[in-house]
Amino acid sequence: MTGDRIVTAQGLNHWFGSGEARKQALFDVTFALDRGSFTVLMGPSGSGKTTVLTLVGCLRAVQAGSVRLLDHELLGAGEAALVALRRRLGFIFQAHNLHESLTALENVMMGVQVHSGLPDALARQAAAHALGLVGLSDRIDYLPANLSGGQKQRVAIARALVGNPALVLADEPTAALDKDSAAEVVDLLKRLGRERGTTTLLVTHDNRILDRADRILTLEDGRIVRVDHPARDAGSPDGPGSGGLPFLPPAT
Numbered sequence: 001m002t003g004d005r006i007v008t009a010q011g012l013n014h015w016f017g018s019g020e021a022r023k024q025a026l027f028d029v030t031f032a033l034d035r036g037s038f039t040v041l042m043g044p045s046g047s048g049k050t051t052v053l054t055l056v057g058c059l060r061a062v063q064a065g066s067v068r069l070l071d072h073e074l075l076g077a078g079e080a081a082l083v084a085l086r087r088r089l090g091f092i093f094q095a096h097n098l099h100e101s102l103t104a105l106e107n108v109m110m111g112v113q114v115h116s117g118l119p120d121a122l123a124r125q126a127a128a129h130a131l132g133l134v135g136l137s138d139r140i141d142y143l144p145a146n147l148s149g150g151q152k153q154r155v156a157i158a159r160a161l162v163g164n165p166a167l168v169l170a171d172e173p174t175a176a177l178d179k180d181s182a183a184e185v186v187d188l189l190k191r192l193g194r195e196r197g198t199t200t201l202l203v204t205h206d207n208r209i210l211d212r213a214d215r216i217l218t219l220e221d222g223r224i225v226r227v228d229h230p231a232r233d234a235g236s237p238d239g240p241g242s243g244g245l246p247f248l249p250p251a252t
Contacts, residue, residue: 090165
């Protein structure tokens, strides 16, 4: 899939620990993500998948090599710049991390808080729409204790998407979902790529969703050892369009 370049990682190296305990986790990792693309990052446990995700997501400082995110270089970037960039991203993790005292709607509204000055009515409208996209229109007033594990994960996904992020970073988001629900989540992310230009980088061990990826990057021992391009569905658009999903505008 072609389009504007959202992420460019070049010669990315990373270490954990210090002194004699210092261990290299990534070795010369190089890849790029274009606007609207859906890329899966897979590999065995300990291969460096989550490390890549946290570096691209400004959750960990880049030590060596280059990562350009939304036209900003992350190597050497200050904390204020990293915080501003994180506001333009959506994060989905295996643990839903919902606030148990808030309803599904209120939890998703928290994803709107990065947009300062928005009236509550607009925030509620956007949150309700995002919940509808993940099939939870009839659960917006439910507390997490009254939702299944899969439904909680859908709330977390809606929270990540509600602000119309330029890039979604997802770490095992379908692990708690059944096959049909997992497919629906991936299809939603791909639809956002086509209609809104949302780019997704998804870490997974879930073989059920691999055929839906535009590209699969396989990591082993901190190195990208394989790149696959699964066949696209017949008739799928070649790139993102203008779309019309009524999410909030991207954070600036």
